Amino acid sequence: MPRPTDSRVTFNPPHCPNLDCLFHLDSTGWRFKRAGFYRREARPHRIQRYRCSHCHRAFSSQTFSTTYWLRRPDLLAPVFRAEVAGSGHRQIARQFGIVHATVQRLIERLGRHCLLLHEALRKRARIRIAAEPIVMDGLGSFAGGQYWPLELTGLVGANSYYSHDFVITERRRSGSMTDLQKKRRAAYEKRIGRPDSKRLTHDVAELLRTNLPGDTPVELRTDEKSEYRTALKRLRYDAIKHETTHSKVPRTAKNPLFAINAHHMFVRHSGANHKRETVAFSKRIQAVIYRHAIFQIWRNLVKAASERQPIETPAQRIGVTRSPWNVGRVLEKRLFLGRLDLPVRVRASYQGEFTSRFVRCERLHRLRLAT
Ligand SMILES: [Zn+2]
Structure with missing residues (x-):
């Protein structure tokens, strides 16, 4: 007899x-026919x-499940929860008695799914984006080692805390360095090149172009970084009202940049890879993207916007969803790349095209049977 959960x-x-x-x-x-069953080891056994x-x-x-082709479909949701609870990948592996590479593959799959889910909601978020001020700022982190800093620039609603998008930019290591560190940096740069210093301006302009409607008045709050000003000049969006706050202003709830400051605090709190002085840092730039995509979905749809009023999520505040989602709902349906209209950068993120110059022979995600 079929169990109540039987897919049939x-x-x-x-x-x-x-x-x-x-x-x-x-x-x-559309018409289709039932064509028998196959048996598998995980429950439900008959598919x-x-x-x-x-x-x-x-x-x-x-084929329509987020766990397609997985030998251990039961692990997908628990690994999602462990990832946003600040665990390193090796810690997650020990917790579930699996190898580290399995965790890595599951995180990559979750990251791809979360990128698509975020895009599926973009249309609804985009029409409401101008209803509140938008706050933008960068979080300094690194991947692969301290010689390879990167900046994670986020775009967040000032009142809803909804994270609209993010972009990762390679930066050159700067700040105080010993003579030995300077020599090492020079040797690395000679061998594998130096990150482009204009990249941040370019990435920020692209981030704003993708997310902000050019013709609707909207207030954009940032700090006084010159790259932001240059990016805005390049965009020529006359409807944007740019308000800047000095980065030395105390980062309290009264700070106009509070939404993004709090967002970045959560990023460090919830993701093991962005903690200071950690050994759990991401080893590749692409991994930072996948992990942040998971965090973004969790922050927008699952986690309450405020700890004091734990009823509303950022997605509810902005009107993208009606109720808080749980991880089960986030992973309910597989999304298909071909059915969504993705910005070029997000498509490249999905396909794992952000290679890291400091990794030799990086393994890329190649689509074979699934997309
Ligand atoms: Zn067909």
Whole structure:
């Protein structure tokens, strides 16, 4: 007898999973046939298979699950929770009795899913973005070692705390260094090159272009970083009212940049890779992107905007969702790359194209059977 959770009882395929099929984007009039079962080791053991009547591609209920092709589907949600609870990947591995590489692969999959989920909600967030001031600032961190700093620039709603987007920029190591450190930096730069100093301006301009409507008046709050001013000049968005605050102003709740300061505090608090003086730092830039995509979804949809009023999430405040989501709901449905319209940078993030100059023979994510 089928169990109540049996995929056969509850599941209805929403569209053809084949990217090239006429019914991939629009399932109106789509027909499919049930085509037996397959057995797997994880529960539920019996998985219903189907066949598209148009393109004849076979698929199953698992094709539409975030756990497709996973040997341990039970680990996806617990690893998500451990990631945003400040655990390092080796700590997560020990907690669940699995190897570190498995955690890494699950985090990559979660990161890709969260990037798509954020994009699926972008349309709703974008129409409401001008309803409140937007705050932008960068968080200093590093990947691969202290010689490879990076800046994580975020864009957050001043009252809702909704994180609209982020971009990661490589920076050159600066600040006080010993003579030996200076020599080492020079040797590294000679061998693998130096990050482009204009990159931050370029990335910030792209971040603003992707997120802010050019014609609606909106207040943008930042500190006095010259790159932000140059980026805004380049954009020529006349409707943007740029308000700056000096970075030495006390970072209290009264500071106009409070939303982004608090956001970055949470990033360090919740992600092991951004803690100061940690050994759990990300070893590749792409990993920073995947992990921050997970954090962003958790911060927007799951975590309450304020600890004092733990009812509303940032997504509720901005009107993107009606109620708080739990991790189960975040991972409820697999999203398909081809069904979403992604900005170029986000597509590159999804496909793992942000390589790290300091990693030799970096393994890239190659799509084979799944997208
Ligand atoms: Zn089809």
